[in-house]
Amino acid sequence: MSEHIDSVKTYALVFLGLIVATVVTTAVAFVDLGPFSVVVALAIAVCKMLLVALFFMHVRHSTKLTRLVVLGGLMWLAILILVTLTDFATRGNLGVPGR
Amino acid sequence: MANHAHEESLALREQFDTVEQQKDASTLGMWIFLVTEIMFFGGMFLAYTVYRSAFPDIFAVCSSSLNVYIGAANTVVLLCSSFTMVLAVRSAQLGRQRAIVFNLLLTLVLGFVFLGVKAYEWNEKFVEHHVPGPGFHFEGVAQQGPAQIFFSLYFAMTGLHALHMVIGAGILIWLIVMAKKGTFTAEYMTPVDIAGLYWHFVDIIWIFLFPLLYLIDRHLK
Numbered sequence: 646m647s648e649h650i651d652s653v654k655t656y657a658l659v660f661l662g663l664i665v666a667t668v669v670t671t672a673v674a675f676v677d678l679g680p681f682s683v684v685v686a687l688a689i690a691v692c693k694m695l696l697v698a699l700f701f702m703h704v705r706h707s708t709k710l711t712r713l714v715v716l717g718g719l720m721w722l723a724i725l726i727l728v729t730l731t732d733f734a735t736r737g738n739l740g741v742p743g744r
Numbered sequence: 745m746a747n748h749a750h751e752e753s754l755a756l757r758e759q760f761d762t763v764e765q766q767k768d769a770s771t772l773g774m775w776i777f778l779v780t781e782i783m784f785f786g787g788m789f790l791a792y793t794v795y796r797s798a799f800p801d802i803f804a805v806c807s808s809s810l811n812v813y814i815g816a817a818n819t820v821v822l823l824c825s826s827f828t829m830v831l832a833v834r835s836a837q838l839g840r841q842r843a844i845v846f847n848l849l850l851t852l853v854l855g856f857v858f859l860g861v862k863a864y865e866w867n868e869k870f871v872e873h874h875v876p877g878p879g880f881h882f883e884g885v886a887q888q889g890p891a892q893i894f895f896s897l898y899f900a901m902t903g904l905h906a907l908h909m910v911i912g913a914g915i916l917i918w919l920i921v922m923a924k925k926g927t928f929t930a931e932y933m934t935p936v937d938i939a940g941l942y943w944h945f946v947d948i949i950w951i952f953l954f955p956l957l958y959l960i961d962r963h964l965k
Contacts, residue, residue, distance in 0.1 A: 650837045660827040664820060667954075671816045674959035682963075686955035693951045701830045701944045711772050718779030722786045726793065733794050 649706040659700045666693050755932035767934060774938045778945050785949055788901050792956060795897065799890035806882065806894040807960035809874065811865065815958040818861045819950065825854035826947045833940040836923075839930035844923045848936075851943065852916045855909055862906055869895070901953055908946045915939050 670689040678685060699705045704715060752758050760766040796803045832847035873881045874895050882891040919939055922928065928936055 650834060653831070653834070656827065656830050656834070660823065663823045663826075667816060667819050667823065670955055670959065671812060674812070674955070674962040677963040682959075682961060686959055687952075690952050690955055694948050697826065697944050697948050697951070701826055701947075702941055707771060708768050711768070711775050714772065714775045714779060718775075718782045721779070722782050725783065725786050726790050729790055730793070733797070 649703075651700065655700065659696050662696055663693055666696075753932070754927075755929075763931065767937075770934045770938055771941070774941050778941065781945060785901075785904070788897070788904065789952070789956075792897050792901070795890070795893050796960070799887075799893070802885050802887065802890040803894050804961035804964055805885055806891050806898075807958060808962060808964065809872075809882070810898075810958050811868075812958050812962065814861060814865060815954055818858055819954045821854055821858045821861070822947050822950050825851045825858065826944055828854065829940050829943045833933070833936055836928050836933035836936040837930060839928075839933075841923065841926055841928075844928060844933075844936065845920055848916055848920045848923060852913060852920065855913050855916065859906060859909055859913075862902065866899075866902075869899075875899070898957055901957065905946065905949055905953060908949070912939075912943050912946055915942065 666689050670686055673685055673689075674682065676682075698715070704712060756763050756766060760769065828847045828850040832844055832851060835843035835847055869875050873879050876892045876896045876899070880888060880892050880895070882888060882895075885891050916939065919936060922935065
């Protein structure tokens with residue numbers, strides 16, 4: 646893999662995108678979206694994460710093995726959260742004591 | 745391999761065949777470390793998710809007591825530091841010695857600004873008795889327990905994040921000293937690259953902490 650050097654302009658645009666996203670997420674928090682406010686906040690955060698990871702952390706230029714490791718990390722996180730929530734989110738359903 | 749008798753240098757250690765292979769190995773190794781960090785912080789995000797779904801109303805009230813403008817401004821400070829960090833890495837890729845030092849210094853200063861603002865916010869919590877413990881008191885909620893859980897999570901998550909920032913600042917200082925000696929060239933800049941990955945990772949953690957801690961149902965207030 647040969648080294649890619651992105652231009653300052655690319656980084657500046659990504660940076661600008663991140664700032665705009667920060668302003669938007671703060672402004673949207675004051676709007677009543679009901680249960681969707683969490684969804685919107687997290688969607689914006691994920692977009693920002695992708696910008697930082699792909700451009701600033703050079704994932705878009707990295708080897709397939711590195712990308713696999715990054716995806717693997719997110720997969721483990723998903724297992725941690727989703728599998729634990731199958732417990733906590735359904736405890737009330739059976740009237741199990743302790744909740 | 746034909747060329748095993750190469751001269752050993754920082755850019756090409758004996759055990760690697762090519763400079764590229766060595767760089768890829770460093771990047772991969774750092775990412776594996778970062779995956780352990782994802783899981784480390786992941787446990788806290790999970791605890792947050794479980795307790796927020798158990799006490800959504802109290803979490804919203806507690807979240808609204810945090811100063812959203814300071815939080816947003818600090819997010820911008822951290823994003824700026826990520827931008828200067830990526831410029832430092834770029835300068836290193838191009839072998840521009842003075843630009844490396846300059847951008848690393850800017851990153852360090854912005855990192856300290858972030859920590860300073862954080863210290864101010866924490867101090868406010870002590871003044872307002874919003875620190876979990878015997879003296880805890882949060883007005884406007886019937887149950888103090890869940891409010892304490894929110895602030896416990898607040899301190900644990902922002903504290904752990906700040907600890908990472910302090911470690912990052914230490915790494916930056918070391919990098920600046922090394923860069924001043926002219927250690928980093930276009931051929932060998934792995935430490936700058938790897939430190940950049942760490943710094944951006946810490947930035948990503950904050951990108952999630954900010955909406956989750958500061959921005960819960962703000963419209964209710």
